[in-house]
Amino acid sequence: MTEIEKYIKAAKASIALLDSEMIERASDLCVKSVLSGGTIFFCGNGGSAADAQHLAGELIGRFRLDRDAIPAIAITANAAIITSIANDYDFSEIFARQLQALGKPGDVLIAISTSGRSRNVIKAVEEARRKSMKIVGFTGSDGGAIARRADVAVKATSTETSHIQEELLIAGHAICSAVERKCADYIRSRH
Secondary structure (H helix, E strand, O other), rough: OOOHHHHHHHHHHOOOOOOOOOOOOOOHHHHHHHHOOOOEEOOOOHHHHHHHHHHHHHHHHHHHOOOOOOEEOOOOOOOHHHHHHHHHHHHHHHHHHHHHHHOOOOOOEEEHHHHHHHHOHHHHEEEEEEEEOOOEEEOOOOOOOHHHOOOOEEEEEOOOOHHHHHHHHHHHHHHHHHHHHHHOOOOOOOH
């Protein structure tokens, strides 16, 4: 078996074990928020930051359906805001400070961390809780502090970072699909 075949086999095995019930619960929180006029926020570091931007883009742009934009923000995306907060306060505050300014009760934070222990993501979760937001943790199999503090924890089954990211991206796409399908008419009626 080649390295490519081994990698694909391992990825398929971990993806097959995703907990669809937890993904459904996460999508229900997001749908309820959007239908109540809320926003879905995303955060994470490194590859998870890229995934946060990707998933917010799927909701603001389009995933599968032509429809009006769904309110979503990747708080990983503004370099000026992130670097000013990191410089003036601390890197651990880069997401929490943005939620302090933008989050409101009923919004949802999708907190992405393959380890579940990223300090700045944990602080975002804590701020989201203070703002009476709902929290979806996207983590590795251990889940860490983020999974323990989340309303719903979507935990990848793999312990390998690349496979964790693949599983969480599939979970994120499933949530985008559900939100888009269930909220398209409501969003259209608001415009």
